[in-house]
Amino acid sequence: MSNEMLSQEEINALLNEETAELTPMERDALGEIGNISFGSGATALSLLLNRRVELNTPSVELSELSELIRKYPKPCLAAEVDYTTGLKGTNLLLIQMHDAAVIADLMLGGDGTSPNTNLGEMEISAIAEAMNQMIGKASTSMSSLFDLRVEIAPPRTRILSMKNLDEFSAQFIKDNLVAVVYFRLVIEGLVDSQIMLVIPYLFAREMAKTLINANEQEPIEEKMAEQPKTNRKKPLDREKPKADGSVRPVQFRTLESAPLMDGPSNLDLLLDVPLELSVELGSTKMRIKEILELGIGSVIELDRLAGELVDILVNGKLIAKGEVVVIDENFGVKITDIVSPFERVNNLQ
Structure with missing residues (x-):
């Protein structure tokens, strides 16, 4: 047996390996967040592309960022999203270059059948707008899901070579551990592949716990309904007169027409409305x-x-x-x- 002592970094790595995990409930919560929020995002993308778009069957796993870089197709397009209100953290949506090229081609008036994967500034701008609409809808759905106001900053869209950790922001490389939500992306007749939502481990747990806590808060009326009648407290313990058991028709008072009042007509009240x-x-x-x-000089x-x-x-x-x-x-x-x-x-x- 070796007598060499473990370094602090090795000890931290071992501790992280033993304790870093998502419970089944947290995995289900992240899957539900992806399913509902990005389902509405797919609807927004469908309207933009004029094609049926589906994001199906999310699955969740934990992964080291370095392992994710090794496995994912290179290069890829990334849309990085900062949550500014309600939740504080960053998500990263990774899309394969061919799929991004199809989206750009459709956004710019093409039919998506022969997209140019060498994306230029115009194509990336078009994809950025698509991601902005899609993720904006997703955050709106999250607000309803969490019963919490959730706001995001405009996504930062760029091409990643997926070669090293230096391409990622500090929040991702802090502990090199991320939760990955996989989606099957289907664009009618053009794309059937996989995209990924990458979430830093601690932020993923925060999102999951926010949803779990929101689901545990039931309305007071529902809780009262679940209690046995004998255990419910009465507001006042007073004797009430016994009903005689007979049924009588409801009596309404006769309405009388009110006399007209002198004064300006209704239209006169609106004459100064701008x-x-x-x-x-x-x-x-x-x-x-x-x-x-x-450009300058163009004729429309x-x-x-x-x-x-x-x-x-x-x-x-x-x-x-x-x-x-x-x-x-x-x-x-x-x-x-x-x-x-x-x-x-x-x-x-």
Whole structure:
């Protein structure tokens, strides 16, 4: 047997190895958090990509970060999220490059069938917006799940080479132990692979315990309902008159019409309410790719012909049409057609 003494680092490693673990309840809680929160995130991603997106069957395991680096495909795209309100910590969402390229291609107007995995600044910006929408929805679901206001900072999206620990923030490499939630990512007809949510060990336990504590707090009414009737305390121990057992119809007092009062009409009370009036020259729809390509001197074609009447709106509701005129070097609008009162009422609904 060797007489060499263990270093403090080796002792700490042994202690961590023995004590660092997730209980079955904590694993279930993390799986539930991933299932519900990122399920709503998948819905947001579906709307952005105009494709059915599924994040199915989360599984949870503990892993050393160095082992995760060794196993995960290289390189990959990472979206790092800081929780700022309600929870304090960091999560990391890892996506394989091909899957990220498909998302970027769909965001920029492509069909996703032949994505370019050499992601440039434009593609990464598109993915960052997708991750922002997706994780934002996930945090909203967490707020309901935890019965706690949960807010996040905008995700930091970047490419990781997955070669060493230096690429990760301090919170991840502090003890080199992370909880990993695996999801099966399915994008209709294009992707069927795996993504990972990586959570520092201590923060993962905090998230799990927050959900467990929220589930243990039952409403007082439910607890009272579970108690036997004989054990419930009465607010006042007074004798009540015995009911005679007969049933009588409910009697309502007759309402009498009140006399009209002199004074200003209801409309007069609203005459000084400020409203926002705007004039719409035209509109059009553009893809994100087209908007990113706009520059000084670019021309945007609207859905109106030259000389066509413009719309006049009050608080966003159409009330009239008119033509643009110039009065003393200022633009103005000459009303040529008023929307009928019936149509105006319909527009307000």
